[in-house]
Amino acid sequence: MPLLNKHDRRPEHREARIVGFLCNWCSYGGADTAGVGRYSQPSDLRIIRVPCSGRVNPLFILKALLNGADGVLVSGCHPRDCHYAEGNFYARRRLEAVKRFLPTLGIDPRRFEYSWVSAAEGGRWQKVVTEFTAQIHSLGPSPLMADAPEFDFLKECGI
Amino acid sequence: MALREQLKKMILEVLPGVDCVIGWGAGYDALHAAPLFMRAPEDVERFLSGPLGAFGAVQNPALFLPELAGKKIGLVVKGCDSRSVVQLAAENLIKREEVVIIGFPCEGVIDLHKLRNKLAAHFVVNEPGGVTAVNLAGDHLALTAGGQEYTFKRDEIMADKCPRCREPNAVISDCFAGIERRADNIADDYEDIAALERMSLEDRFRFWEQEMSRCVRCYACRNACPLCVCRDHCAGASRDPHWLTQADSTRDKFMFQLIHTLHLAGRCTGCGECQRACPLGIPVLLLKRSLGRAVEEMFDYRAGLDTEAKPPLLTFRVEERKIKEREW
Numbered sequence: 342m343p344l345l346n347k348h349d350r351r352p353e354h355r356e357a358r359i360v361g362f363l364c365n366w367c368s369y370g371g372a373d374t375a376g377v378g379r380y381s382q383p384s385d386l387r388i389i390r391v392p393c394s395g396r397v398n399p400l401f402i403l404k405a406l407l408n409g410a411d412g413v414l415v416s417g418c419h420p421r422d423c424h425y426a427e428g429n430f431y432a433r434r435r436l437e438a439v440k441r442f443l444p445t446l447g448i449d450p451r452r453f454e455y456s457w458v459s460a461a462e463g464g465r466w467q468k469v470v471t472e473f474t475a476q477i478h479s480l481g482p483s484p485l486m487a488d489a490p491e492f493d494f495l496k497e498c499g500i
Numbered sequence: 501m502a503l504r505e506q507l508k509k510m511i512l513e514v515l516p517g518v519d520c521v522i523g524w525g526a527g528y529d530a531l532h533a534a535p536l537f538m539r540a541p542e543d544v545e546r547f548l549s550g551p552l553g554a555f556g557a558v559q560n561p562a563l564f565l566p567e568l569a570g571k572k573i574g575l576v577v578k579g580c581d582s583r584s585v586v587q588l589a590a591e592n593l594i595k596r597e598e599v600v601i602i603g604f605p606c607e608g609v610i611d612l613h614k615l616r617n618k619l620a621a622h623f624v625v626n627e628p629g630g631v632t633a634v635n636l637a638g639d640h641l642a643l644t645a646g647g648q649e650y651t652f653k654r655d656e657i658m659a660d661k662c663p664r665c666r667e668p669n670a671v672i673s674d675c676f677a678g679i680e681r682r683a684d685n686i687a688d689d690y691e692d693i694a695a696l697e698r699m700s701l702e703d704r705f706r707f708w709e710q711e712m713s714r715c716v717r718c719y720a721c722r723n724a725c726p727l728c729v730c731r732d733h734c735a736g737a738s739r740d741p742h743w744l745t746q747a748d749s750t751r752d753k754f755m756f757q758l759i760h761t762l763h764l765a766g767r768c769t770g771c772g773e774c775q776r777a778c779p780l781g782i783p784v785l786l787l788k789r790s791l792g793r794a795v796e797e798m799f800d801y802r803a804g805l806d807t808e809a810k811p812p813l814l815t816f817r818v819e820e821r822k823i824k825e826r827e828w
Contacts, residue, residue, distance in 0.1 A: 399765075400735075400743070403758045407751055421818065430816035437823045438765055438794050438813070444697060445790035446758075447705025456828050469828045484705045486751045489713035 357385040357477045359412040360405045361470075364394045366424035368416035370460025372470075380467040383474040386414065393417065394455070395428025399439040402453055403446075409485060412452045412477035416469065419457040429457070451476055452483060504548050506677040507576060507604060511544050514574040514600050514675070521574035521602075522564055524557040526550045530634035531612065531643070535559050538574075547576075551634045552641075555654070558609045560584055560773045562726040565594045573599050578606035580661065582670035583769035583804030584726040590807045591767070593729055603670025605681040608654075608662035610641075613781040615657045619650065661772045661785075664688045671805060692783075693790050708754060714780045715753040721784055722760060724777035727767050735759050761787040766795045766813045769804035798822045 363369040369390050375382060391397060394417025402413045415436055423429045436455045443450040454476075456469045511521050515538065525536030525546040533556040538544050550556050561575050562584035577585060582603060588594045633644040639654045655663075666688060668681045696704060722728045722736070735743050736756050743759060744752045760774070768788045775785040796802055799812035799822070 399762050400759060403762070404743070404755060407755060407758075427816065430818065431813070433820065433823060433825075434798070434813055434816055435765075437798065437820075437825075438791065439762075441794035441797070442761075442791045444701065445693060445704070445787065447701050447703070447708060449701055454826060456826070465828065472828065484702065486705070486709045486712070486754060488748070488750050 355482075357411040357474065357482075358409060359386045359414060359474060359477055360410045361386045361388045361414045361416065362391050362394070362397045362401065363388055364417035364424075364429075365390055365392050367418035367422065367460050368394075368456075368458045368466070371416075371458040371462050371466040374460060374463035375466040375470075376463075378463045380463055382467055382470050385474050385477070386470055393423065393425050393428035394432040394436075395423070395425065397432060397436070399435050402436075402439055406443075406448055406452060406483060407486065409483065411480070411483045412454075412473065414453075414469070414473050415455040416458050417455075419459055422459065448483070449480055451480060503604060503678050504553060507602065508544050508547055510602050510675050510677055511538060511547060511574065511576065512541060514602060515541060515544070517572065518574040518600055519568075519571045521576065521600075522561040523547050523576040524550075524559060524561075529631050531556070531610075531615070531631050533557055533559065535561060535564070552610060552636050554578075554604070554606065555608065555610055555636055558612070558659070558776060560724075560726050560771050562588060562771075563724065563773070565599065565726070566729050567731075569594060569598070571598070574602060575599055576602045576604070577670050577673070578604070578609070579665060579667040579669055579671065580606075580769065580771040581726075582672055583667060584771055585804075586672055586807050587727060587767060587769055587804040590804075590809060590811070596807060600675075601670060601673045602675050602677065603673030604677045605679065606662075606665075606668045607681070608658045608665075608668075610657055611659040611776070613776070614659075615652070617781075618652065618657070619645065659772060659776070660692065661770060667805075672807070690789065690793050692786060693793060696786060709750055711782050712754040712757065713750045715750075715756075715782060716780065717748075717753060717756070718779065719756075720777040720779060721757075721774035724773040725760070725764070726771065726773065727764060727769075728760070730763075735763070757784055757787055760784075761791055764788055765791050766799075766801065766811045767803050768792050769802075 394415055397415050405413050417429045417432060420429055440450050440453055454473055458466045458469060515521055521538045523536050524533040526549050527534040530551050533550055536546055560581045562581050565588055589596045631643055631645045635642045640651055642649060642651045666683055666686055668683050736759055744756055770789060772785050795812060801812045
């Protein structure tokens with residue numbers, strides 16, 4: 342995948358806006374490992390570090406998608422490896438529920454993914470980020486909800 | 501004995517042992533019922549006194565329970581209302597022993613939005629004095645409005661939740677009036693959501709854009725929801741975090757519905773009070789039912805059936821049976 346330049350205005354070269362919620366103990370470390378290992382990665386992902394994937398309120402995902410994010414990625418420790426023992430087990434249930442809920446809203450469920458990446462898995466992180474970014478690029482920019490046209494009182498009254 | 505007489509007899513029996521019994525009384529016109537708080541035997545005369553009887557008993561009286569914690573309350577419930585009571589008890593928001601539940605076999609309730617839409621071509625139903633006489637006889641409802649008579653079939657003005665209702669009888673009750681209605685062969689096929697999902701993703705998004713643009717942010721949906729118990733601590737009103745702006749934007753209105761829906765994940769019993777209370781008739785129940793369907797598919801769980809059940813999103817399995825994760 343070619344490196345994208347955010348100043349490039351051509352749609353196919355446009356940088357996507359992807360929000361990543363990464364668990365401090367695993368995926369954030371994994372992203373760091375990928376960086377230290379000098380793996381090349383697309384630069385569309387904006388990382389938000391959270392203490393645990395269980396900290397991710399599903400509303401974060403919906404709020405981001407409604408407010409112009411093209412994709413959202415949540416990544417935490419592998420199940421059974423949670424730093425807080427069971428945070429990602431709860432997260433898994435919530436995140437899966439949100440993923441199944443998205444089609445009703447008219448949002449493509451492929452705009453949201455969750456993954457498990459440990460701090461040692463720099464290579465895996467590179468794969469997740471590259472695949473997800475490619476997926477978002479194929480989907481294009483996310484739809485935006487427009488406001489209703491302003492109510493024109495005079496016009497409604499026929500004046 | 502007619503259902504109303506049986507229920508009145510039971511209320512009179514329950515009344516001495518409780519602070520009040522909540523049911524339905526007459527509203528501002530013949531079509532509308534209003535919650536009725538019966539404290540003395542003479543109040544019971546007003547119970548279901550409207551011409552629609554139990555068909556007009558649209559409100560969910562479980563709404564009042566969390567605020568009345570500590571008092572002993574009698575409650576007359578339809579099947580859907582009883583599920584809200586069960587869910588409140590399962591979440592320890594009320595104490596089961598503080599509530600005396602009087603159940604009855606529900607035959608469905610009226611959807612005033614539907615009726616209003618059918619009559620909209622003729623006049624404004626909501627105006628006081630608009631509807632002057634109502635008569636429910638057998639399967640037909642006759643009403644007089646603006647000096648003219650209209651007749652409707654009972655089925656065409658019944659709420660959508662009723663034909664697919666799997667629990668027409670109260671799921672828990674201390675006393676039960678009448679004979680339980682059989683509902684073994686009734687299934688919920690989620691046809692309303694399937695119909696939405698036959699539209700393209702883009703069309704669905706525009707559908708919500710269109711519907712939510714009509715929202716006036718009165719929050720009647722929240723106030724009518726028996727499981728919205730945060731009251732003064734609603735996330736929709738919080739400044740920190742500032743989930744919603746004060747701007748009149750469709751996006752914020754939609755976000756509010758999403759907050760409501762996600763806070764009801766695995767809790768919503770589908771009583772439909774949000775949609776009924778909406779003055780603009782926005783189909784907000786669709787959102788809750790969609791998430792409810794996801795929870796039912798994943799965890800074989802429906803809220804409000806068992807006071808001992810553990811809500812699925814407050815627990816987990818190390819190996820989830822029905823969650824197939826993506827292989828990266």
